[in-house]
Amino acid sequence: MxxxxxxxxxxxxxxxxxxxxxxxxxxxxxxxxxxxxPPPSPSGAATAALRPRPGVGPVRPAGGRRLEERDLYQEIGEMELAPDWPKRVRTAREARTWTPEDLGKKLNEKKSVVLKIESGSFRPPDDLVRKLERLLQVRLRAEAEPASSG
Ligand SMILES: [Zn+2]
Structure with missing residues (x-):
């Protein structure tokens, strides 16, 4: 050598x-x-300490809380209605000579619900608004903003 x-x-x-x-x-x-x-013969010793311990994974953050405000709003209904929507319902119903009970039957709702709607004390959910509009051929939603073109 x-x-x-x-x-x-x-x-x-x-x-x-x-x-x-x-x-x-x-x-x-x-x-x-x-x-x-000369170094001691490298047979085994001193290498075991470097092995990773099994069963000790990475630490996961606790919690995972998710707020779901949006879902809540969807349930309540955020369709914007015209200011005089109760009057529009009543006028349209009377134009058809339906009693509140008649309208209630068509809506699968109680007569009291119709009366509450017409008095404005009950704001119908969005799907009921659509039903009313379809049955009475009336628009209850706030007017859409005019198109910018024109
Ligand atoms: Zn030498």
């Missing part, structure tokens, strides 16, 4: 450290550095 310091062929080498660098050198060069002992 070769001495890593002088490059000469040498029957045996020793490990030395010169300014932090470890070299395998021949006997005549050992004196240039600090001789260090």
């Amino acid at each position: 070769l001495c890593e310091l002088c490059g000469k062929e040498t029957p045996l080498t020793s490990r030395i450290r010169i300014e932090g660098t470890i070299l395998n050198v021949g006997p005549e060069c050992v004196r240039f550095g600090e001789r260090i002992d």
Whole structure:
């Protein structure tokens, strides 16, 4: 083998450290550095500590709370109605000479519901608004904004 310091062929080498660098050198060069002992045979020892422990996963943040305000609004109905929608219902119903009971039957609602709607004390949900509009051929929703073109 070769001495890593002088490059000469040498029957045996020793490990030395010169300014932090470890070299395998021949006997005549050992004196240039600090001789260090050969490392213990790397059989098994000291590697087990580096193995990751099973069962310890990444920590997940607790909670996951989701607010669902939008769903709530959808249930209540946010269709914008004309200011005089109760009057429009009543006028359209009377034009057809239907009693509140008649209209209630057609809507699958009670007569009291119709009366509440016509008095404005009950704001019908969106699907009921559509039914009323269809049955009475009247528009209860607020007027759409005029088209910008024209
Ligand atoms: Zn040498």
